[in-house]
Amino acid sequence: GGPVEQKFFFFDIDNPLAVWPEGKIPDSAQYSLDELKRRGHRVALATGRIQVDAKRFAEQAGLTDFVADGGHSVTVNNELVSMIGMDRDACINYLEYLESA
Template sequence: MEKKYLFFDIDGTLTDRATGEIVPSAKEVLQRLEENGHFVAIATGRAHYKAENFTLAMAGVLSWMIQKMFI
């Protein structure tokens, strides 16, 4: 199988907009993608401190957390 590189946003993509919580099915799929050898990363415009809860919740699931910060 060819390795793929996949990047996801947090808000409204991996989390429920109403609660801010990670959608369980999204967490499961991300973990399966990594287990199958794909590169899975988060690309967010959030400041690092605003992504901290998400980062902690995904610890052990995702290998990479990438933040795109604008100055």
């Protein structure tokens, strides 16, 4: 056989990767992540959770790539390469609306 074509695998933090409420990765899941990496594939997390939570979980899993904030931030090789924040004026308007309600 020839060289294996590199593929990208994305896993959600919440399920099936981690067991909650502890947020621990079962040994069987960690083995699978490590095996994919050993075979030359890229393994990343994809989550709606905030960037800092995704980073903590990625470190626990031994991963350096993840998409967080519901797709609004991207980290590659432990470097934040893209983050799209919420519109500041829209946030202020919404807070003012909530305060007046």
